[in-house]
Amino acid sequence: MSKAKVLLVGMGGVGSIAAYSLEIAGKSEVTAVVRSDYDTLIKEGFELQSCDFGKVDVFRPTNICKSVGEAVSKHGPFDFVVFTMKNTPDVQPLNPFIEECYHDDLGIVLLQNGYGIHKAVLEEFPSAYVISGVTMISSTLYGRTVKQVAPESVKVGVCDNGKTDYGKQEKKCKEFIELYSTDKNDVTFDENVNYTRWRKLVYNATVNSSCALTNVDIGRLELFGGIDSIVRPAMAEVLAIAKSDGVELPESIMEFMIRSDDGEWYAPSMLVDIRKGNYTEYQVILGNALDVAKENGIAAPVLTVLYNLLHVIQWRTMEEKHRFTLPEKRPLPQDNFKIEFK
Template identity: 40%
Template sequence: MSLSKLKVLVVGAGGVGTMASVALERSGMANVTLVLRSNYEKVAGDGFEIESVDHGKLSGWRPSQIINAVPEADTNDPFDFLVVSMKTVPEISNISKIIAQSITPGHTTIVLMQNGMYLEPPFIEAFPTNVVLSGASYIGAHERNAHIIHDDPDHFHIGAFHNPRLDVQHEKERLEAFTTAYNGSKAVNAVPVDDIMLYRWRKIIWNGTYNPICAITQLDNAAVRRCGGEYSLIRPAMAEMAAIAKADGYDLGENIVDEMVNKTPIELCFRPSMLVDIDKGNPVEVEVILGNALRIAREKGVQTPILDNTYRFLKLIQTRLLVARGHISEPMDVPRSDFI
């Protein structure tokens, strides 16, 4: 590891990845290389235009380096951390394969700043000698044509997803090194925790219900509630998700549904990220946000009729999006699921 600054690669330059790059760079403790795709030429020429609730207005901002493809690891100067902030859509990409050439075995710590449940096991399988950190983020940040609107503070819980091949103390040291650097700007709040799955389950109560139901209905969160969906769909779906979590060993408390329903006030007409993706015609994170939780439900014998049907409808929408984007040629090309 560098004695001066951490060497960090960020893969996924949407709102979350870009704001993570800002926090790390502004801490003075890290040099960030950010991988850009469609907006590479724009950022190379003009930089990012950022309006941030945490960092203020940044015009023409760039990290230490921008590149347009995932790089090969330098054996003499490896990446200390690799932050993954891509959306997880296994129907079109295998993230472990995408980042593999940037990973130095036994050295590079992988940081998953993504939505969903049980994202971590495939990375531990692919990189058995590397620490995997996992973050449950509550940031509100959206990117369009290199313009970032960051309107909800950068706050998240982060912890090591334990790899039984690795020493727990080593995982804790990597967690401390990352959170210290991330929090160095004093403008953000990365909170290290011992058991990250507790916080992922808490987040999925909201994210696994509002997100897909808003996507299917094309209604924002407030409209779903005003149209009667709160008691017919949202609350029962959240209760099912809480039951899955409890069966998985995480009792989130008897008031968790009330807490999560009211987390986004009805006065705030909020369009969740999955609905925004559908607005853009982009495939959505069906499997990690909903499918993985339902697989736990089947394993534990938990009945989830609302979530099962939500998943089925969302898979139909996903098929349409995949065909429209040219990822598949026929609907029958989509792998069948246990829940369809």
């Protein structure tokens, strides 16, 4: 029996464990698209320090490419494309990547943070098989070392396109679950993707954002008073917005998320991005949720402040990465100055 061909875009903390899970399950041939860490992965491979798989000195996926186009030309067509790259639509939308590998039977797996991330995909590819993957894993990449401190649990469900028979969409989704499942991880079919996305947002929109803005891990955030002053009020706003969207989350989820990294000085993903000088996923994590709040008339002052501060930091990062150049003389409001991207 031939192996399924899986294209995986993004070999960070989540992507590396996903690639390893797919490879070790033995039913997939993984082609990874890697950008900044390409040379490291080719020459040295990644070291995994995983609570699920133990210590793996050197790991490389079957194939490694620098772009989706190169991957398709050398190893395509693919049965699934799995996006584990940072979801930053304000910087790099997913749809151009999808265009390069798309065909009618392709499974598009969004193993990424955020809420409502499938909508832009279905706007351009209305009959696509879009699969939502929500992972709880606590895994980070530093240098060539991937450290995973919490067992991988993944909820996988259908983002119904409303055009293709739902049974076919569910079948495609369950095919991916079969490829991804090992005796170490917990990968299950999720009938309510919307609920699961909001549930994870209780952590990401609050703990993740607060750690990023204060430049402290969750342990220090708690010891320094940030949990009670920032995180809990923000979590209450997430629950209120979710309820307006038809999702009733129990209040107990707040304490569960706060305690989810107990025993570790854990730095959440956005904090890692800030420390590396990378872009953050503030738009899909906070911005999309605030769009729902605005539409449904829900007040969210804490989340709004977190969003606006992260927005400024995102633009600071764009300037540092030379996406635009500012004039030597500071423009004033009456100058009607507009930033032009390179």
